Structure formats: structure tokens, C-alpha cells
Amino acid sequence: MKLITWNWFWYVLVGFLMGGGAVMIWHILKNMKLKMVWFEWILLILCFFTFMLMSQTFIASFQEYEPRAAWLSLVFMGIPILLMAVVVYRSINKRYSKIKALS
Amino acid sequence: MAKSNKKDPSSVGRRDFMKKLGLGVGAVGFGAAAYASGFKNLDKMMETPLAERKLPFWVKEVDEPTVEIDWENMEIFHGPENTLFNPASWENPQDYMDIYDRNIASTKKNVQDNVPGLSLKDRALADANCWGWGGRSGADLASPWAGADVKANPMWEHPTMFYTPEDYGVSKHEGTPEENSKMLRTAGRIMGASDMGFVKLDEKTKKLLWGKITFEDVEKGYAEPEKNKYVLPNKELWAVCSVIPQSLWMQQYSERMSWASSNTMSYSRANIYGNRLSVFLRGLGYQAYGGDTESMGRSVGFGVMAGLGEYGRAGILISPKYGTDIRTVLITITDLPLAVTKPIDAGITKFCETCKKCGEMCPSGAISMEEKPFWGGGEAYQAKGIKGWYMDAKKCYSFMLGGEPDCSRCQTVCPFTKFDDAVIHDLIKLSIGSAPLLNSAIRKMDDIFGYGEEPDLNETPWDLDPMDIPLYGLDKSRS
Ligand code: SF4
Ligand code: SF4
Numbered sequence: 001m002k003l004i005t006w007n008w009f010w011y012v013l014v015g016f017l018m019g020g021g022a023v024m025i026w027h028i029l030k031n032m033k034l035k036m037v038w039f040e041w042i043l044l045i046l047c048f049f050t051f052m053l054m055s056q057t058f059i060a061s062f063q064e065y066e067p068r069a070a071w072l073s074l075v076f077m078g079i080p081i082l083l084m085a086v087v088v089y090r091s092i093n094k095r096y097s098k099i100k101a102l103s
Numbered sequence: 104m105a106k107s108n109k110k111d112p113s114s115v116g117r118r119d120f121m122k123k124l125g126l127g128v129g130a131v132g133f134g135a136a137a138y139a140s141g142f143k144n145l146d147k148m149m150e151t152p153l154a155e156r157k158l159p160f161w162v163k164e165v166d167e168p169t170v171e172i173d174w175e176n177m178e179i180f181h182g183p184e185n186t187l188f189n190p191a192s193w194e195n196p197q198d199y200m201d202i203y204d205r206n207i208a209s210t211k212k213n214v215q216d217n218v219p220g221l222s223l224k225d226r227a228l229a230d231a232n233c234w235g236w237g238g239r240s241g242a243d244l245a246s247p248w249a250g251a252d253v254k255a256n257p258m259w260e261h262p263t264m265f266y267t268p269e270d271y272g273v274s275k276h277e278g279t280p281e282e283n284s285k286m287l288r289t290a291g292r293i294m295g296a297s298d299m300g301f302v303k304l305d306e307k308t309k310k311l312l313w314g315k316i317t318f319e320d321v322e323k324g325y326a327e328p329e330k331n332k333y334v335l336p337n338k339e340l341w342a343v344c345s346v347i348p349q350s351l352w353m354q355q356y357s358e359r360m361s362w363a364s365s366n367t368m369s370y371s372r373a374n375i376y377g378n379r380l381s382v383f384l385r386g387l388g389y390q391a392y393g394g395d396t397e398s399m400g401r402s403v404g405f406g407v408m409a410g411l412g413e414y415g416r417a418g419i420l421i422s423p424k425y426g427t428d429i430r431t432v433l434i435t436i437t438d439l440p441l442a443v444t445k446p447i448d449a450g451i452t453k454f455c456e457t458c459k460k461c462g463e464m465c466p467s468g469a470i471s472m473e474e475k476p477f478w479g480g481g482e483a484y485q486a487k488g489i490k491g492w493y494m495d496a497k498k499c500y501s502f503m504l505g506g507e508p509d510c511s512r513c514q515t516v517c518p519f520t521k522f523d524d525a526v527i528h529d530l531i532k533l534s535i536g537s538a539p540l541l542n543s544a545i546r547k548m549d550d551i552f553g554y555g556e557e558p559d560l561n562e563t564p565w566d567l568d569p570m571d572i573p574l575y576g577l578d579k580s581r582s
Binding site: 053056057060061063064065066067068069072073 | 355521522524525526527551552553554556
């Protein structure tokens with residue numbers, strides 16, 4: 001068994017993308033002088049895990065010769081991800097607007 | 104008329120789909136990611152009717168081999184009889200015998216000293232894998248009842264073919280039942296069983312053996328086939344239940360293709376495996392009975408009792424890992440003490456109550472559509488005593504053998520029969536095992552997601568790059 005297979009490059013790429021995304025969010029929040037509240041964190045983490053599951057299902061379903069399952073996984077998991085992301089965005093945005101209005 | 108979930112011919116074909124995927128998804132980066140993770144269907148996109156041999160990228164084809172050959176003076180080698188495995192091809196045949204005498208002496212000593220890798224169980228495994236197929240050893244293929252009876256190769260009287268503890272001058276293998284079970288599972292994986300379970304024969308489980316099998320107060324079992332008499336010794340015995348996998352990969356093609364390679368090959372592998380297991384057990388100094396696909400008893404019954412799966416609506420065993428994609432559970436009876444494996448509950452039989460997919464898709468109407476399992480049986484080909492779904496084997500056989508192509512629809516459509524690449528399947532199985540209320544929704548989603556659709560008859564493996572075909576057709580999720 002190879003200790004590191006070609007898949008390693010894929011995992012590193014995903015790791016970089018996720019790390020980059022996390023740093024980006026952290027910077028945006030810092031620049032806006034905003035802190036996220038507990039339920040926003042929960043939704044964001046849920047978003048993240050659902051996104052991971054969706055990507056895995058999408059790619060693995062093609063490996064399983066199940067194209068329809070692959071595309072439908074984008075729909076069935078993508079919609080909840082979008083909804084959660086919108087809730088988090090609107091919640092943060094609402095607070096930001098308030099802070100801006102007060103300052 | 105049974106319902107079919109055959110693909111709508113107007114729908115986009117699988118290959119077209121792949122092409123679109125390659126173009127559309129490439130833009131968002133998924134295509135690259137998918138390819139990097141071993142995207143086999145992109146290989147399909149690139150297939151040509153006469154696919155070039157695919158070599159690793161650092162290998163190039165050349166006109167002449169890298170070893171120099173003088174074809175002018177090349178001599179024809181006469182054949183295997185000239186190899187040094189034949190004593191006659193030695194100048195002094197006694198040299199050969201001396202070498203083998205030393206080999207015998209060191210082999211015996213290693214077994215007697217229990218040297219790791221060269222101990223009794225290692226030799227038994229080597230003999231099983233080497234001679235378990237029975238050919239060229241001078242023995243017929245192992246007799247299904249008494250187990251393999253490998254003799255020294257009569258062609259050259261190969262003198263290293265010791266294979267019982269007596270031959271090595273040691274007592275038979277001793278281990279705790281737990282150690283023995285672990286040893287058998289390890290050997291089983293090496294010899295060709297994807298999973299293994301153990302059932303102790305008692306007054307209940309003896310009823311899972313064929314009716315022709317009886318018990319007598321004898322030290323060793325015996326058979327008198329002409330009288331249809333098969334006798335096991337009255338002593339503590341265990342059934343070794345070995346799962347023989349079949350190719351799910353092959354089932355993406357037509358039933359006929361699948362049968363041609365996946366199912367039929369699994370039977371031959373099962374019989375070779377059974378031979379090996381018998382040689383292995385005998386090599387440890389224990390008895391082995393059975394070992395072909397038909398000689399012992401009910402494979403589903405033993406499979407359920409050994410915890411290799413649960414009983415399903417179509418009357419077949421459903422494994423939590425392999426689904427219905429099991430060709431058989433091969434039964435071998437032995438007196439090697441084993442730790443039994445218990446039956447399992449993964450919510451599978453319960454799921455069958457709401458699922459009914461195999462029944463809906465069965466082209467012959469052989470599978471019961473009753474919601475709840477029932478006490479049935481009574482036909483000559485059905486045995487009473489199970490609260491289950493009794494399939495009408497006559498309808499199934501009449502369909503399969505009556506001119507229609509070979510059929511395995513009940514296996515291929517089952518929601519438990521899937522590749523295991525996608526993590527989501529494990530989450531679904533977790534739900535089936537712990538929250539049966541969701542079963543009906545899961546069955547609906549299985550249809551919506553397109554699982555178990557009838558394959559496109561125009562697709563065959565003949566156009567693929569041969570190196571993309573899993574060895575023996577066995578994909579990694581079956582092994
Ligand atoms: S093999 Fe085919 S005909 Fe027989 S029970 Fe299964 S689906 Fe029905
Ligand atoms: S298809 Fe459904 S009903 Fe039939 S055996 Fe599989 S899970 Fe049970």
C-alpha cells in the first residue's frame with residue numbers, strides 16, 4: 001500500500017481551499033469589527049459539514065456510476081446549505097447595519 | 104405485468120451525461136477534482152474501440168526489448184520437462200533428491216520449532232493456496248464431501264508435499280476458539296472469502312443442513328454417494344460460513360453480461376475456495392466436510408445465524424456491507440473449535456417490510472408483496488419454519504431458464520446493494536438501523552436518485568481500457 005497516493009494532492013488542495021476560506025471569513029469579520037453569535041457559528045459549521053458531505057457525495061456518485069444521484073445530491077444538500085448561508089449572512093448584515101447606524 | 108424502472112430512452116445516456124459533466128463541471132473545478140480522485144467515467148469518455156495499451160507515464164514502448172536477443176542463434180527450449188523441477192533434467196538426479204531432502208528436513212524443523220511464517224498454520228495456508236485447486240496434484244478436484252485429498256504429484260513424485268501435522272511430526276494445531284476464529288478469518292480473506300462467520304452445530308442449527316446428512320458415533324464422517332448417505336461424526340462441530348462475493352462493477356452492465364462474468368465466476372471461485380479451506384483445515388489436523396456450493400446446507404440460513412447478514416424479502420441474504428451482492432455463503436463443517444459469531448440486526452429485514460423494490464421490479468412476479476413476513480412454505484422447494492417472505496422459485500426459474508436472459512434484478516435493485524464510495528450510504532444505513540420511521544422516505548429517495556435503474560444494453564465493458572477493469576471484475580467495495 002502506498003503511504004501517500006495521488007489522492008493526497010486532492011486532499012491538500014481541498015485543505016488549502018478550506019483554510020483559505022476560513023482565513024477570508026475571519027478577515028472580513030475582523031475588518032467589519034463584527035463578532036458572530038452562537039447560532040451563526042452553529043449554522044456556519046453545519047453549512048461547512050453539509051458542503052463537505054455534498055462534495056463527497058457528488059464526486060463519489062460519479063465513481064459509483066450514478067450520475068443522477070450525483071446531480072441530485074447538489075440539489076438536496078445544496079439548498080439547505082444556501083438557506084443556512086443566507087440566514088447567517090442576513091443575521092450578520094442586520095447587526096452590521098445597526099452598528100453602522102449607531103456609529 | 105411487473106413494473107420496470109428501465110431508463111427512459113429519450114433521457115440523456117450515461118456517456119452523454121459524462122461528456123456534459125466534463126464540459127460543464129470543468130468550469131467550476133469539480134471536473135478536475137473528480138478526475139484527481141480517480142474518476143473512472145472520464146476514462147470512459149476517452150475510450151476508443153481499439154484502446155491503446157495504457158502504460159504508466161514514465162514507460163515508453165520501444166521496438167526492441169531492452170535485453171539483447173540473438174534470434175539467429177536462439178535455441179528452442181524443449182519445455183517444462185527440462186526445468187530443474189524435474190529430477191531427470193539434472194545431470195545427477197540424486198543432487199535433486201538431496202536438495203529436497205534438505206528442504207524436507209528444514210521445513211519439518213521450522214514447523215516443529217513453530218517459526219513465525221514457517222509454522223504449521225503457514226504451511227497449511229501455503230498448501231491450501233498451492234494445491235487447493237486440486238489440479239496436477241494427481242487428485243481429482245476435492246471431493247465435496249470428504250474434503251480435498253491432495254497427494255504428492257505423481258508426475259514427478261514431488262517429495263515436499265507434506266501437508267498434515269503427522270507428516271511434519273507435530274501434534275495438530277492448538278488454539279483457543281477465539282484464536283482459531285481469527286486465524287480462519289485471516290486465512291479466509293487470503294483464500295477468497297470476503298467475510299466469514301461461525302455457527303456451532305446443535306439440535307437447532309443441524310436443521311439447516313441438508314436432509315440427506317445424518318450423524319453417527321464414528322470418529323470420521325464418511326459418504327456413500329450411491330446410497331445418498333452422508334454421515335457426520337457425533338462430536339462437537341462448527342459450520343464455517345464463508346461469503347463469496349460477486350462483482351457489483353459488472354452489474355452496471357446488462358443482466359446477461361453480469362451473469363456471464365460476475366455470477367458464474369463467483370461459483371467457480373467458491374468451489375476453488377472451498378477446496379482451499381478444506382486443505383487448510385486438514386493441514387491444521389482437523390476434519391473438513393463440504394466445501395462446494397451445494398454439499399452441506401442452506402446458505403442463507405447459515406448466513407443469518409452466523410451474522411453475515413439479515414434475511415431479505417427476495418429470500419436472499421442481505422449483508423450490511425455487500426447488500427445482496429453475495430453469490431453464496433459457502434458452508435464447510437469442521438471439528439476445529441471456533442468462537443461463534445452472533446446474528447445481527449441492522450434494521451434490514453424491517454426495511455424490507457416497507458421497501459418491496461425487488462418485488463416491484465421482479466419480471467416474473469416471484470417475490471411476495473405481503474407487507475409483513477409470514478409463516479409459509481410447504482412446497483417441495485420451500486422449507487417451513489421461517490417467518491419471512493416465501494418467494495415462488497418456480498416462477499423465477501421458469502422466467503430465467505425459459506428463454507429470457509439470466510436475471511438478477513432482485514439483487515441489483517436492492518437499496519442495500521451499492522458501491523461504498525459515497526459516505527452518505529453509511530448515514531442512510533445508520534438511519535435504517537436506528538430510525539425505521541424514515542424507511543419509506545429512504546426507499547422513495549432511492550428511486551428518485553436513480554439507484555437500481557436497469558442498465559443501458561448498449562454499454563458493455565468491451566470498449567473500456569482493459570486496465571480500468573477491476574481484477575476478476577471485483578471492485579474494491581466488494582472485497
Ligand atoms: S432472479 Fe429475477 S425473476 Fe428471479 S426472483 Fe429475482 S428478479 Fe425475480
Ligand atoms: S429490494 Fe427492498 S424489499 Fe427487496 S430485499 Fe432489498 S431491501 Fe428488502
